Amino acid sequence: KANQNILQQEINIRKHIQAELAYSEHQFQSLVETLNEGFGIVDAEGRLTYVNAKFLDMLGYARREMVGKKISCFMDERNRRLHKKQMGMRQKGIETPYEIQFTTKDGSIITTIVSPRATFDANGRFQGSFAVTTDISALKSAEKNLRRREQQLREKTMRLQEMNTALE
Numbered sequence: 556k557a558n559q560n561i562l563q564q565e566i567n568i569r570k571h572i573q574a575e576l577a578y579s580e581h582q583f584q585s586l587v588e589t590l591n592e593g594f595g596i597v598d599a600e601g602r603l604t605y606v607n608a609k610f611l612d613m614l615g616y617a618r619r620e621m622v623g624k625k626i627s628c629f630m631d632e633r634n635r636r637l638h639k640k641q642m643g644m645r646q647k648g649i650e651t652p653y654e655i656q657f658t659t660k661d662g663s664i665i666t667t668i669v670s671p672r673a674t675f676d677a678n679g680r681f682q683g684s685f686a687v688t689t690d691i692s693a694l695k696s697a698e699k700n701l702r703r704r705e706q707q708l709r710e711k712t713m714r715l716q717e718m719n720t721a722l723e
Contacts, residue, residue, distance in 0.1 A: 593667070593688035599681050601625045601642055613667075613690050615660035629657050631664075645673040646681045654691070665692045 593610030597603055606621050614621070614629055627635045634656050641653055652670040659665060671686040 590687070593690070594685070595626065595688065596683065596685040597626050598683040601627060601638070601683075604683070605685075610688060613659075613665060613688070614657055620660075630655070631658055641669075641671070642684075645671055645684045648673055648675075665690050666695045667691060 588607050590607060590609055593613050594605075594607040595603055595610050596605040602625050603622050606618060611618055611621065616629075621629070627638050630638060637653070637655055641655075644651070650671050650673060652668055654666065654668055656664050656666050668689045668691055669686045670689075671684045673684045674682040676682050
């Protein structure tokens with residue numbers, strides 16, 4: 556009888572822990588899926604194992620078109636090389652944010668900031684990484700327009716100075 560009570564208590568404790576874990580998983584899933592930033596997980600070979608809705612929206616793909624493929628499949632050659640270098644850094648535990656461009660399904664390019672975190676197993680072996688990805692394409696476009704306007708302003712200023720000199 557005493558053993559039965561101990562066993563029942565253990566079963567109840569495990570059920571409670573499982574319920575808490577399921578709730579925690581649900582909370583995490585809800586958080587990640589509703590982020591206003593892209594979120595993805597890659598394995599040690601750089602294959603996507605998870606992408607959230609925002610990342611799918613940023614690149615224009617369906618989940619089935621991305622999960623299982625290497626993240627580098629969604630980049631041009633220059634950005635593939637950059638990503639490979641970054642993955643090497645991740646394997647060493649270096650987790651510095653970096654800028655990289657992705658090619659969307661419709662062929663356009665988006666510029667992003669990737670904030671990565673490496674994952675390691677209990678023995679310290681690299682398992683992959685996850686990252687929050689922020690689309691900064693609009694910011695880059697605004698910077699480019701600002702530089703162009705600054706250049707135009709410098710040119711106009713030079714012309715005005717030349718005209719003032721000529722008038723004097």
